[in-house]
Amino acid sequence: MTMIGEENKNEKKNFDTELFCDAVPKEVPRINGIIQKFYDWAQANSLWILAFGTGCGSIEMRPLYTARYDISRFGMAPRPTPRQSNLFIISGYASVKTLKRIVRSYEQMQNPKFVMGLGSCTVNGGMYWDSYNTINRLDHYIPVDTYVAGCMPRPEALIAGFEDLKKRIKEGRAEGANEYAKNFEWYKANQKKVIKDWDMPDYNW
Amino acid sequence: MNIIFLIGFALMITGFWGMLTQKNMIKIILGLAIVETGVQLIMVAFGFIEGRTAPILDSAVPVKKAVEMIVDPVPQALVLTAIVIGVAVNALALTFIIKMYQKKKSLNITEYRDLKW
Amino acid sequence: MIKRLFSFVLLTGLGFVFYYALTNITASRELTGVSAEYAERGAAELGAANLVTAIVVTYRGLDTLGEVSVLFLAATGIAVLLRRKKGYVQARSEDKRGSSEILKTGTDFLVPIIVMFGVYIFMNGHLTPGGGFQGGAVVASAVMLQFLSNPSYRLNHTVFGFIESMSGFFYVSIGILGIVLAGGFLDNRILPLGNFGSILSAGAIPVIYTLIGLKVGTELAGILDNMRRDA
Amino acid sequence: MVNPIYIIAVLLGIGFILPLTEKKLSKLGPWVFYAGMIFTALVSYQWFRFFIVSGGETYHIFTAGVKPPLSINLQIGLFESVLLFVTNLTGLAGAVYMTKQISETGVRAMVLLLLLLLGLNGLILTRDIFNLFVFMEITAISTYSLIGMDVKSRSLSAGFKYMTAGGLASAFLLLGIIIVYSLTGTLNLDGMIRSAEGIKNVKLLSIGSMMILFSFIIEAKQFPANGWALDVYEGTKPGVAGLISGIGTTAVFFGFYKIMPLFTNETLKIVMWAGLITFFFSNLMGMKQENVKRMLGYSSVAQTGLVISVSAWSFMLGNDKLIFPMIVLPLLFNHFFTKTGLFWIAGLVKKDTTGLWGSITENKILHGIFIILILALSGFPPFPGFWGKWNLVLAMSLDSNFFYIWVLLAGSLFEAAYLLKWAGITLKKDKSKDILEYNSYKMLALQIVVLIFFAVTVYYFMTGNFDHTNGGLHFYLPFALGTGLLLLPFIPEKLKGMISMSVIAVYAFYFLPDQNGIGRFFNAMFLSGGFFLTFATLNRKDRSRSFYPLLMLMLGSLIALVNSDNILHFFFSWEIMTLSSYFLIHRGKGSAEESFRYVMFSLAGAFLMLLGFAYSFPNLNGQMSFGIFAVPGQFTSLSFILISIGFLVKSAALGLHLWIAGSYAKAEDDTSAFLSALLSKAGIFGFVMLLLAMGAPSAGKFDLAYILSWIGALTALIGTMMAIYEEDAKRLLAYSSMGQVGYIILGLAIMSGLGWTAALFQMVNHFLIKGILFLAIAGVIYRTGTSEMYKMGGLIKKMPWSFTAVMFGIIAISGVPPLTGFGAKWLMYEALIEKGWYLQTGMAFFASTVAFLYCFRLIHAIFLGQPKTEFRNVKEAPAWFLIPQYVFIMAIFFFSIFPRVLIDRISAAVEPFFGKSLTWDGNTVISSLGYWNATAVMTIVGVVFVVLAIGLFIKLPKVQKVKQFNIVFAAERPETPELTHFAYEFFRPYRRAMGWMVRPYATRFWRSVTESAYTVSDALRKIYTGNGQTYIFHILLVLVILFYISTGVK
């Protein structure tokens, strides 16, 4: 048994390749044709939100499930595991610490995956633009499909954002996952620039 | 009932009393000797027949009339053996006591309780 | 105290046992069983005037042999127990005060008489009360007298041992001779029965008793010697 | 023929003359001494041969040339010659044993030994009561001297106590002799006995005989007048103690035996019970004993008590001529040789406390002898003690003296407890390497005694009531195999395993085809199981030579058990099986306590079984076939209950299950498979035999089969419940085994064709599954070195084959279709509902669902979840383990697809007893309630599964293979596999809810039982204060009590 941190002390790699898969993500091309359209439609109408309240905006998401807004109308539902979710909502500012978790969770989702940046903080840092520990632009770190600006945006704005996202999905423009794989080096470099204690493989499968 | 029997049994009881109450090992062996004496007395008494003489066939006891005139010779023979054996045992026991005394300088039987339970 | 109480209770119980026995003992009126036969046949068969001796030496000769062995065993056992480790030096007896002249003289005077008396007893065992054991004991008492009166008295072990062993051995041999020459083991009729009532009668009985007497005397003397040396 | 009187004469003559050699002829002394010893041995051998071989007539020796009763006569007959021979030979051996001591002490020690022998010979030969007394004194005085010979304080004080007791004994003997003489007018034993009947003064006669009796009670060391004897055994040098315990006791006993006809039946009754009480209490007190010699002393006292008790009883019955050779002699010999041998071994090991006896393992031969003697003393077959006890129990039952048997067996159990505990200690090597001093004289003497003992054992084994015409081969087979393998010295262990396998195969080939009926399933199971599981043992690396012999002994005894055709065969094989399995379990690491528990439970069960036999035995005159159970008698139901308990212990039924987890877990890993797959079926076979022979009687209002069904159901449930909380894989499987066997019992209890079909089907099923599971786990443990499940994990990647085997195993065991387990469950429920036992059905169902829990836990904690870093490089289990597993898996699949093959045969075997219960429509089996088509189920499931798997494969041709820590997490990464693997206390919430079911009531109960036994034992032995005076008090107390008992309280 090795203690926390101890195992990495003398190794070159800061993670154990026996424990983690260190494969790099690959682009999965869209299949052209009606099937892809059908899948896109299904993706758009069955958005499962990764229930991860990353920032203060998460408080704005709760009303979405209530009788007043009821996003289940759109086939949307919270899902507790990233493996099964396809929509990641970054709900507000992302501190460096949280970013690490965001990246992990994002990478654990399966390929057609969509990210929605919630609030101004995700767009340009918002009120935390000069904070020492908050990132400014989310899409430097993970591909973002839709931004919903505001501080904080109301649930209605969120629903509008969902509609926009659905449109993008149906149009086949929401290919964040492939983009991430394509520009993997760049994203990683950005991430590693801010995250100092990187003790993981580059891609969290 | 013969008085000798009574004395024999009394001696036995006396010997037992000594064996049971005296802590001195020599006295215990003496008690045993007294018990033996009592037994020997009883043995002889069993052979005794009122008004008869010793089983020695001399002029006083003709061979032909021996059956009517002598006491039982068998218990006497047995007692002889019993006495000798008793002596032997007592001698050996006393030797044991001698050696035991040499080891522990005590004649108290309660001191020799290494072996128990 | 509690021990005495228990003992008392126990012995009272035992007393009742004995009392029960005592009340049931009936005095015998006449000889029955084997004793009657001994009385009838003994004299004629074995030629011993003393019926007890006849029984002891011949009829129940095996018992007597056993008896001798018991004594022998006891002597051996005592010798084993009181044996000395190698290199043991006996304490010098000089520091013991010698006995007085009267005592010495008296002893010197008495010892031969006592020995003689003992020899007489076992030689006449088949005729008169007494026998090998009694005689032997008397002989041993002579030795004891020596020990008591003369602390520095030494027993001649070689002689005593030799007598002891050989008398025992001859006793057994006579027993075996009985099988060979007469009716069975320890049969006294290997020698002629002789005149009833005389000293040379009753076959081998006097011989056996003599051997027994010698053996017992030497053994007892040996026991005494062993104990004296050690105590 | 040399007249035996020469023995006496020569011994005495030499004894007298020896002292002369002390000084000048010291070289000659030993020669003369040994010549005398050898002479006696030769003479007695001559007589021994005369009586045994030529069947000569009893010979009388008259001394003094006069006929008895005037003179003393000796008698040598068959028994005398046997005892004489054994005594003299052992005496010679004893002289050899004490060579060193003798040469140190000098010539007088030789004299003592010679005269001891003389006394013993005289005791055996003489027919005169006073002569008996003289020889007893000779024996006693030589013994005193021998005790005191080493002049140690301990031995001196022991000798002194002995002398006081002996003095009292001789005083009472003299008193008794003279009283009896005064009444009968003779000292000759035969004459006394003859004329004792016509005596008018009965009271005095009874006092006289009471005194004689009492004297012998002291000399024979009967409870509680025996404190001195124990001190003597403890305080004396082992060489002497061995002689006292062996030949001394034997001769004294024989003297006692000769006097017994003198006693009235009331007196004999007292002797009988006094002996039994001695046996019981001495053994009870022995349990607390840790001093080796004292423990042997307790055992010695106990055995003597038993022998005396039996003899007294035989005279009461007036059947002594038959009982003496059948019961008394075997018991006596058993005691004689084992005790002599053990004392002498104690003299070689030179350790007083049992705990320090590990050093005996230094000498393999010595150790082997030691173990054999211990087993013989504990009454295991094939040693004479077994025959003696067996005959005794049955004979007692004919006398309807059942209480006696209870006490006897209880005492035997105590005795086995302390002896086996001791043996167990020596089997575990302790750390301190004491060098065992090797003394060739002592070894030689020991070997002489043991060789005679073997001869006696073989004699009793060969003549011991076996019916050789019918299946005798089975009973020699285990021994032949066991010893054969043991004696094959230089071949490698692997080869031995292969030889074992081929023997099994050949045996099965020639033997199985002739079999029919229910026995065939057991035979086939034991043989095939034995074959394939032995294959797994070929993986063994250790060099221990005892494994294969023991294994073959166990398998052989199982086969013998199944093919036994009477209760003797059955019980014999049962004991051998218990014994061999005990040693197999004991081989495991740290198993001393567990195996001890196992063997104690097994023994207690076996004894109860024996009691059951005894209760039924009088039903049919002297016949030992199983038919005795069929005859209804007074005690039918009691007999059934007792025998059932014996089987329930072996099946680890609820309340009697304490041994199962520990012994399965601590046994070596491949051995555990044998235990669970094969050995656990022995109890089932017992039930099959019992229920077939006896049906299911009812005790009063209770239908015993109904009670049995509840026991089975509860065992199934609670066993399963306990399994789910175990952290240790093997313990888990052990409890699982317990639960599964509970089902089998439940099925048998139904007593219907369907029930039995279910039970036997389940049995075959369990056999296959437990074979797989235990072997798979054995493979895992072999690679990982741990059996704690939570320490493993994720091994599926490293050991996929083992994983697959376990997976099929758990699917089968949990009863999920389409594998065979479901067949068993289906049959079981159909049978139960058909019978109308709905609550039991519910309970069985509950148990089977609970089984999922441990099944999942087993496979999850070991094979799934997070692999541990330390097991990164483990390899797949060796093929030795895997091949048998896959053979079993193939069998499971075969029976799953074509259960008809099995069910048809089972039904055919069961049909003669219960009629037809199942019909077939093609592959569909139809019972009165439902139907089941295994082939269809398998096909459907298989097809659906394959189609879906292919479908998934088409849809997912490429998946990213990830590693163990690539699991969903957001906050902190998994720290270590240990912290991520959820396996420890897996079912904790379940335990919170259902833990009340597994509260250790049984454990507490049995612990309190054993603790109170030990407490009583400890309290009781405190009466032996070590104070000589107390012993005198005891002696007199016994006298008074005996007297009042015999005459009635006035």
Added chain:
Amino acid sequence: MENFWTTLLYAFISMFIIFNYGMVLGGVVYKIIARVHGRFGPPVWQPYINLVKVMGVRTAISHGIMFWLGPVFRFTGGIGLFLFMPVLFGVPWMQNFSFSGDLLLVIYFIFFGQLGMALGAAESGHPYSPMGIMRGLSQVTASEVPFALAVIALAAQHGTLSITEIVAAQQGGIANWNIVTNPVATLAGMMAFLGMMMHAPFNLHIAPQEIPIGPPTEYQSNFLSYMQANRAFFASAKLILFMNLFFGGATNIPVLVGKTFSLYMITVFIGVVNPRFTLENSIRWFIRIPTVTGIIAVLIYTF
């Protein structure tokens, strides 16, 4: 099985029907739950969309062969369970492969998928999976007890374990249904049913806030699709089983739909209004009231 191919065809037809029925039923239930909450709720065809969505996921990860096979086991279990049951009484084409075995086979086959799934999920190495499995299995053991007792009572009542015969005995009006003829057993069975459906309040094994979704935490994409499709079969198979056992079975599809739907509604409504039980609570509950009811049901037939 006069003709194998006919049987197979019929089986496919019934599978098709039941699959769609199960999917729609799921959607309807979501809808109803939403309405109880006062929401609009997803469309009734949402399960189809979800299924298509997971099938359209492009990547998948596998933790190993057993992980891969888990959903296959699960789906086989669901389909098999359904196939071993007669769906409509007296309708030859809806008998599936019920000739394979009786009620016991069906009961035990329920475990097949669960066990396989448990193995697969456990191989993922995620601690939540075995935790969920532990909870699920534990609860199943408890809820199976009253169910088994109810089944035993039925078997005792009808003297058979064949589902077809049990249904046959209930034909001829509501008075012959087991709920009327054997109310105690039905009560026990229905209480067990709550647990067996693994619906709230007995769904601790998926407790999203505690052990996110439990056993299938690691499952995604097409693995998930198998599990979703299985749910349609599995749930409806269980409903049909209970309908057959206690509510007189069905002779045509509308009756089937009606009865199973109402049965499902029982669990749904109880689930909607009840908070989740902890494991201990639910086990204790099952082992008390339903089990005692079951024992009473059985005892009635014992004496």
